[in-house]
Amino acid sequence: MAEVIDWLEDGTASGAPYSPRFGDRYRSELGGLEQARDVFLAGCGLPAAWKGQPQWRILETGFGLGLNFLVTWQAWKADPDRPRMLHFVSTEAFPASADDVLRSAQAHPHLVPFATELHSHLWGLLPGFHRLSFEQGRVLLTLCIGDAKAVLKQQQFEADSVYLDGFSPQKNPDIWDIHTFKAVARCCRRGTRIATWTIARAVRDALSQAGFVVRKTPGIPPKRDNLQGEYNPAWEPKLPADTHPIATLQPGHCVVVGSGLAGAAVAASLARRGWRVDVLDEADVPAAGASGLPAGLVAPHVSPDDSLLSRLSRNGARMTLHQCKALLTDKEDWQHTGVLQRVMPDADKHLPTDLTQAWPEAASDWSRMADAGELAANGLTVSDKAFRHSAAAWVKPASLVKAWLATPGVSWRGKAKVAGLVSDKGSWQLKDEVGHTLAEAELVVIAAGFGSLGLAASVTGKPPALQAIRGQVSWSDAMAGAGQMPVNGHGSFIPAVPLAQGMVSMFGATFERDEEREDLKPQDHIDNLLKLGELLPGLDLPQPADVQGWAGVRCATPGRLPVLSPIASENQAQVWLCTGMGSRGLSFAYLCAELMAARLHGEPLPLELRLARALQTAPDRA
Numbered sequence: 001m002a003e004v005i006d007w008l009e010d011g012t013a014s015g016a017p018y019s020p021r022f023g024d025r026y027r028s029e030l031g032g033l034e035q036a037r038d039v040f041l042a043g044c045g046l047p048a049a050w051k052g053q054p055q056w057r058i059l060e061t062g063f064g065l066g067l068n069f070l071v072t073w074q075a076w077k078a079d080p081d082r083p084r085m086l087h088f089v090s091t092e093a094f095p096a097s098a099d100d101v102l103r104s105a106q107a108h109p110h111l112v113p114f115a116t117e118l119h120s121h122l123w124g125l126l127p128g129f130h131r132l133s134f135e136q137g138r139v140l141l142t143l144c145i146g147d148a149k150a151v152l153k154q155q156q157f158e159a160d161s162v163y164l165d166g167f168s169p170q171k172n173p174d175i176w177d178i179h180t181f182k183a184v185a186r187c188c189r190r191g192t193r194i195a196t197w198t199i200a201r202a203v204r205d206a207l208s209q210a211g212f213v214v215r216k217t218p219g220i221p222p223k224r225d226n227l228q229g230e231y232n233p234a235w236e237p238k239l240p241a242d243t244h245p246i247a248t249l250q251p252g253h254c255v256v257v258g259s260g261l262a263g264a265a266v267a268a269s270l271a272r273r274g275w276r277v278d279v280l281d282e283a284d285v286p287a288a289g290a291s292g293l294p295a296g297l298v299a300p301h302v303s304p305d306d307s308l309l310s311r312l313s314r315n316g317a318r319m320t321l322h323q324c325k326a327l328l329t330d331k332e333d334w335q336h337t338g339v340l341q342r343v344m345p346d347a348d349k350h351l352p353t354d355l356t357q358a359w360p361e362a363a364s365d366w367s368r369m370a371d372a373g374e375l376a377a378n379g380l381t382v383s384d385k386a387f388r389h390s391a392a393a394w395v396k397p398a399s400l401v402k403a404w405l406a407t408p409g410v411s412w413r414g415k416a417k418v419a420g421l422v423s424d425k426g427s428w429q430l431k432d433e434v435g436h437t438l439a440e441a442e443l444v445v446i447a448a449g450f451g452s453l454g455l456a457a458s459v460t461g462k463p464p465a466l467q468a469i470r471g472q473v474s475w476s477d478a479m480a481g482a483g484q485m486p487v488n489g490h491g492s493f494i495p496a497v498p499l500a501q502g503m504v505s506m507f508g509a510t511f512e513r514d515e516e517r518e519d520l521k522p523q524d525h526i527d528n529l530l531k532l533g534e535l536l537p538g539l540d541l542p543q544p545a546d547v548q549g550w551a552g553v554r555c556a557t558p559g560r561l562p563v564l565s566p567i568a569s570e571n572q573a574q575v576w577l578c579t580g581m582g583s584r585g586l587s588f589a590y591l592c593a594e595l596m597a598a599r600l601h602g603e604p605l606p607l608e609l610r611l612a613r614a615l616q617t618a619p620d621r622a
């Protein structure tokens with residue numbers, strides 16, 4: 001449940017927000033706006049400090065009602081010398097509702113447009129990280145939901161500024177103790193500036209112990225003093241043994257091999273950060289591989305133990321849905337329909353028995369049990385059991401690929417089949433089959449679906465453990481008796497997708513391991529029809545002769561998670577592998593691209609370290 005806030009009468013239209021949990025006000029006696037500007041921004045030397053910088057990374061303890069974020073975002077937008085990217089990472093143990101965040105901003109009309117946009121992102125805030133994107137991906141808010149000490153251990157970046165906020169040290173001592181400050185220090189570099197409004201002795205002592213040098217500075221009356229400082233420990237800070245050193249590569253030239261979802265997403269994420277990106281593909285149009293799928297589903301995965309895959313699928317679904325909303329045409333390229341996942345009688349053991357019992361309330365923004373009306377409206381009976389995923393949609397992958405490739409800074413080249421990579425004095429050369437150099441760059445990303453196997457082997461000498469899984473989808477004219485929403489759980493069914501020939505119902509798909517051929521098979525249409533008959537027994541199925549289809553080859557890893565990993569580095573020139581999207585390229589491609597960008601530039605992680613690590617291993621073929 002969202003945090004309970006009492007709105008006390010204070011003569012303003014919205015009232016003064018008060019926390020019954022902590023017995024404290026959300027805003028200082030100065031008012032939240034002045035505090036955000038004078039204590040935090042000015043206290044960290046902003047906006048002057050970020051001028052001319054490629055990116056600026058702010059860490060805040062205590063998101064509260066989001067006022068510091070809104071004021072910082074507004075200052076960034078108003079500054080002609082703003083950095084290309086603004087990262088704002090904020091921890092929050094007890095997230096307020098979207099409505100309370102919006103209500104709190106009503107007192108400051110110039111912030112209302114910002115707050116209104118933020119409001120639309122504040123849903124499903126389960127424990128863990130949530131990456132929210134604004135300003136075409138140039139302002140990124142990473143909300144880390146949970147205890148600050150614990151969530152900061154799952155983050156990995158070097159903050160440029162730190163805002164220490166929260167309820168008063170008397171009311172909520174945990175957020176001001178040495179353990180929290182040590183966790184904050186893990187995300188600082190020498191020189192990171194900090195600012196806060198409390199000058200409590202215990203806070204100053206704990207900050208000094210954690211390596212911060214602090215001083216009192218005059219406050220704006222009636223507040224006498226604030227605290228400012230920087231991270232400058234008397235000792236040499238050590239990274240934990242299992243941590244990657246934080247890279248801060250400057251944007252340069254990158255070549256991506258493959259223009260499916262994976263390659264196009266990487267190209268867009270890097271170009272947004274200032275890279276010049278050339279995307280090469282052996283085909284003569286983009287999205288010619290598995291991403292040529294006419295339409296697919298993006299939906300969260302659910303499991304009894306909320307597995308790694310389930311959590312990753314939520315991170316990915318949130319980010320993809322936002323990309324669709326920002327870049328695609330509704331009902332033409334995608335539709336935010338939601339998806340019903342039918343629990344087939346023999347699939348029970350892999351699924352939670354009842355989401356409403358197993359999950360806290362924020363989870364119902366993602367998924368909940370379907371009610372009788374929803375079951376009936378989608379061709380199921382009350383005796384059937386199904387989850388209703390709200391954060392779910394059908395999407396045409398090729399439309400997303402096209403939109404990502406249109407990012408300024410990206411250029412696409414077809415009929416360019418890469419046969420291998422050779423390192424040459426600080427760069428990597430991409431060779432064709434007769435040894436001609438097709439392109440050369442200091443950063444190469446192999447995102448060539450199953451074609452990545454040979455390319456990665458040309459770099460490392462060992463083929464990675466990737467498997468080809470052929471699949472065929474089928475469609476016919478829109479079917480009589482079809483419900484309103486896509487249904488999955490035993491294959492999938494999308495009731496209405498607009499294709500060139502008109503509105504169709506799409507269903508499938510088949511799974512054929514170790515098969516790389518893409519030709520259509522009549523038997524696969526029959527298999528897809530049989531499966532559809534079991535998934536939705538009430539449907540009026542078409543004759544096999546009236547069915548058309550498409551086939552492609554998925555590229556999967558043994559663990560069914562994508563692989564995102566640097567596989568070679570010569571004189572600073574790197575080769576990365578970004579593939580293995582399996583059956584969830586729509587959910588994973590953009591997540592992987594943003595994670596890669598974060599790792600290259602020392603940006604905050606868009607997902608918890610333990611989840612990021614699960615994607616970072618490139619197992620070799622047995």
Ligand SMILES: Cc1cc2nc3c(=O)[nH]c(=O)nc-3n(C[C@H](O)[C@H](O)[C@H](O)COP(=O)(O)OP(=O)(O)OC[C@H]3O[C@@H](n4cnc5c(N)ncnc54)[C@H](O)[C@@H]3O)c2cc1C
Pocket residue numbers: 257258259260261262263280281282283286287288289290291292293295296297298397416417418419447448449450451452455470471472473508509510550551552553554555579580581582583584585586587
């Ligand atoms: C039948 C079917 C149904 C599916 N349903 C869904 C779904 O509902 N939801 C979902 O999320 N996912 C679904 N998927 C999976 C999804 O399509 C993939 O995960 C995704 O498209 C993979 O994208 P990719 O960029 O990794 O690979 P691809 O799209 O295959 O792109 C690889 C690109 O690399 C190029 N290439 C290969 N080798 C070379 C080379 N040597 N030189 C130059 N270029 C090269 C290829 O031409 C291709 O364009 C489905 C897949 C299939 C087959």
